[in-house]
Amino acid sequence: xxxxxxxxxxxxxxxRRRGILLLVVPAVLLVISLxxxxxxxxxxxxxxxxxGQLSLGTLVPILxxxxxxxxxxxxxxxxxxxxxxxxxxxxxxxITTKLAVAIATTWAFAALPTLLAGLIVYGPxxxxxxxxxxxxxxxxxxxxxxxxxxxxxxxxxxVAGLAYALVWESLVGNYVDGARTLSVQQWGLSVAxxxxxxxxxxxxxxxxxxxxxxxxxxxxxxxxxxxxLAGLTLVSEE
Amino acid sequence: MSLPPEPRTAPDSxxxxxxxxxxxxxxxxxxxxxxxxxxxxxxRGAYGLGRSGKSKVxxxxxxxxxxxxxxxxxxxxxxxxxxxxxxxYTAFLSTFGLLITIFLAAQAPVLMSRDLRHNTVPLxxxxxxxxxxYVRAKFAAMTxxxxxxxxxxxxxxxxxxxxxxxxxxxxxxxxxxxxxAAVLYAxxxxxxxxxxxxxxxxxxxxxxxxxxxxVVSNILATIAFGINGGFEGRDSANWVALLSPQxxxxxxxNRTFGLGGDGAVIHAPSTFAAVVFGVEIxxxxxxxxxxxxxxxxxx
Numbered sequence: 001x002x003x004x005x006x007x008x009x010x011x012x013x014x015x016r017r018r019g020i021l022l023l024v025v026p027a028v029l030l031v032i033s034l035x036x037x038x039x040x041x042x043x044x045x046x047x048x049x050x051x052g053q054l055s056l057g058t059l060v061p062i063l064x065x066x067x068x069x070x071x072x073x074x075x076x077x078x079x080x081x082x083x084x085x086x087x088x089x090x091x092x093x094x095i096t097t098k099l100a101v102a103i104a105t106t107w108a109f110a111a112l113p114t115l116l117a118g119l120i121v122y123g124p125x126x127x128x129x130x131x132x133x134x135x136x137x138x139x140x141x142x143x144x145x146x147x148x149x150x151x152x153x154x155x156x157x158x159v160a161g162l163a164y165a166l167v168w169e170s171l172v173g174n175y176v177d178g179a180r181t182l183s184v185q186q187w188g189l190s191v192a193x194x195x196x197x198x199x200x201x202x203x204x205x206x207x208x209x210x211x212x213x214x215x216x217x218x219x220x221x222x223x224x225x226x227x228x229l230a231g232l233t234l235v236s237e238e
Numbered sequence: 239m240s241l242p243p244e245p246r247t248a249p250d251s252x253x254x255x256x257x258x259x260x261x262x263x264x265x266x267x268x269x270x271x272x273x274x275x276x277x278x279x280x281x282r283g284a285y286g287l288g289r290s291g292k293s294k295v296x297x298x299x300x301x302x303x304x305x306x307x308x309x310x311x312x313x314x315x316x317x318x319x320x321x322x323x324x325x326x327y328t329a330f331l332s333t334f335g336l337l338i339t340i341f342l343a344a345q346a347p348v349l350m351s352r353d354l355r356h357n358t359v360p361l362x363x364x365x366x367x368x369x370x371x372y373v374r375a376k377f378a379a380m381t382x383x384x385x386x387x388x389x390x391x392x393x394x395x396x397x398x399x400x401x402x403x404x405x406x407x408x409x410x411x412x413x414x415x416x417x418x419a420a421v422l423y424a425x426x427x428x429x430x431x432x433x434x435x436x437x438x439x440x441x442x443x444x445x446x447x448x449x450x451x452x453v454v455s456n457i458l459a460t461i462a463f464g465i466n467g468g469f470e471g472r473d474s475a476n477w478v479a480l481l482s483p484q485x486x487x488x489x490x491x492n493r494t495f496g497l498g499g500d501g502a503v504i505h506a507p508s509t510f511a512a513v514v515f516g517v518e519i520x521x522x523x524x525x526x527x528x529x530x531x532x533x534x535x536x537x
Contacts, residue, residue: 021447024450028454028458035462035465036461036465039466041464041465041467045464049460049461049464050461053461054454054458054461057457058453058454058457059454062446062453065446066443066446066450069442069446070442073442074442077440077442156296157442158441158442158446159340159445162340162343162344162445162446163340166336166449166453167336167337167340171336
């Protein structure tokens with residue numbers, strides 16, 4: 001952790017009007033859960049569609065994508081990363097600092113609202129709200145690490161990330177069961193299932209598989225991003 | 239034009255001849271030609287033509303992927319000896335809407351954001367084209383790119399169906415329905431995406447924002463559909479299509495052409511609703527276009 005890098009990253013990520021734009025994500029989640037609360041439908045189904053499908057399935061990946069690539073890809077894109085790289089600072093420290101900022105932002109803008117939305121829709125019972133919130137915490141952190149790596153590795157980080165988050169996890173995952181084993185969303189759901197009471201949350205991946213995969217992917221992505229940044233070549237836009 | 243007088247030259251030493259400044263006297267191609275060129279360039283740019291190999295990957299992959307899926311549907315239909323395509327033309331567009339949205343999200347910033355980022359927009363305006371021409375050319379290019387993307391697989395389906403001796407009349411009719419849907423999708427989506435792209439000079443941010451708006455609105459509408467009992471067959475739940483651009487087009491088309499009235503497919507619940515949805519499509523498209531013009535008023 002380097003406080004100066006962290007401060008600059010936060011300013012780059014949330015400065016100007018960008019922080020307000022990111023606020024759209026929690027706002028959408030809270031508004032829809034308030035509306036759903038008044039609808040009188042089955043609370044458990046509502047929680048599954050709002051918390052599982054909307055929050056964990058869509059908002060957390062998109063936010064992780066914006067934040068994970070936003071902390072570093074924008075700087076690489078406009079070339080201002082060289083001023084940071086030329087400082088006597090280990091490259092891996094730049095990565096870990098930026099990752100910490102990304103994870104904290106994802107938690108504040110996605111996991112916390114998920115908890116609130118869960119409390120609004122379902123109430124504190126059965127550990128459902130907490131379960132989904134913990135799921136959002138772990139998957140948000142892994143998404144941040146993964147998309148940070150993408151941001152360092154390719155100039156088309158956002159498109160590649162979207163392809164993974166939407167095409168692989170939603171489209172392919174709906175038809176091919178095996179694809180679900182390799183999905184951050186399912187790993188998060190698996191952790192959520194173990195936190196909540198029995199039978200409240202469904203997941204296709206066992207906890208024993210999910211936890212090592214979560215940790216492994218996060219660590220591997222961070223290491224790979226550090227290595228990649230250590231030998232970064234700046235290329236101009238095509 | 240009067241040339242400046244020929245300067246006196248020394249007879250026997252090396253000289254520089256001043257022939258004066260000569261302006262271009264030939265024909266000029268004018269504003270419409272420039273606008274047309276910008277349109278062609280942007281359309282080619284949307285598919286990565288004339289750009290590096292890397293930028294061709296995504297658009298070509300999606301175009302090829304959609305074509306391949308259409309081919310598979312036709313083949314499967316013919317092998318199974320069905321009298322009807324396994325997936326109708328309009329259903330094809332809505333089922334694979336995600337791929338179309340990804341193409342849109344990835345390529346709209348290519349058209350708009352790069353010019354803003356690198357401050358090349360003022361250079362365009364130093365040519366005869368006006369701000370309106372610029373917006374018109376970009377809008378037309380994005381719409382055309384989307385149309386090419388959607389019509390190509392539809393053509394594959396249609397040609398396959400006709401060659402496979404499926405009923406000609408029904409297929410032509412449904413193909414035309416899908417063409418109408420494709421035009422609506424193209425215009426509405428292009429308007430929304432270009433506005434967002436023009437508001438975000440950073441390419442990555444623009445991609446995520448377009449994707450966010452289109453996908454999240456779709457999921458919100460689906461959830462609202464469920465909350466209002468749409469899955470239990472309550473017809474009024476179809477009003478949630480107001481929330482999502484994709485569902486708007488889908489439900490108007492389904493209602494107007496009497497497709498998928500069995501409740502499983504989203505459709506406008508009444509003629510009045512269809513009119514409301516239609517008005518909303520036009521309003522969104524026009525509002526986005528006007529905002530786009532306003533965005534470029536001060537560059």
